[in-house]
Amino acid sequence: MQKLRPPPVSLLDRYSGTGFAPVYATRVTVRGGETGHGRASGVARSDDGVLQVDLRLPPALGGPGGGTNPEQLFAAAYGACFHGALQLLATRNGIALPSCSVEVAVRLGRDPVDGHHALQADVTVRLPGLQQRVAEELVRATERVCPYAKMVRQGIEGTVRVVVTEEAGDAAN
Structure with a gap:
């Protein structure tokens, strides 16, 4: 396993271009799950599969909790x-x-x-x-x-x- 390191301080270097210059991009897709409602029973999954979390309504919003x-x-x-x-x-x-x-x-x-x-x-x-x-x-x-x-x-x-x-x-x- 590769040893974890903090990012380089050079990330703080100022950019002087004329437009937005992406340095990283990702995509997360949310599907509705059991209720068909992303917030109540959805699953959020990143394009690389590293992030996959169950979404649930917290009790304060009338849900059961048990997810993020x-x-x-x-x-x-x-x-x-x-x-x-x-x-x-x-x-x-x-x-x-x-x-x-x-x-x-x-x-x-x-x-x-x-x-x-x-x-x-x-x-x-x-x-x-x-x-x-x-x-x-x-x-x-x-x-x-x-x-x-x-x-x-x-x-x-x-x-x-x-x-x-x-x-x-x-x-x-």
Whole structure:
């Protein structure tokens, strides 16, 4: 088994191109499962098969629990990205963070703007042993480079595409 290593600090190097330049892409497909409803009984599977999770409604939404949900997946992704960016910035600045942690609390709630639903997310960064000023500067810098923090603050570019097929088997494409 190959020894795990952190990514190179060069990921922090500024890009000066004129358009979005992807450095990694993935695809996750969600199917509806037993109820035909992705959130209630779905399965989320990545294109490489490494991620495969059962999706279930949590008890707070009237479900049985027993699986993960979109809010947990978002919180995990946001926390992992923020933690990674934080570590890269600390490494570049010669700061050791042996026991830092990032906790992301995500809430699904009713949106008074349109009457539907919205998400709120709060990030708590624990940096034991650092001076308060250094910790705050490091976290503020991380907010500027972490793609998830940027997405939460600025939104995200994307599209929604509709594909209608005649056979259920075509849905995998």
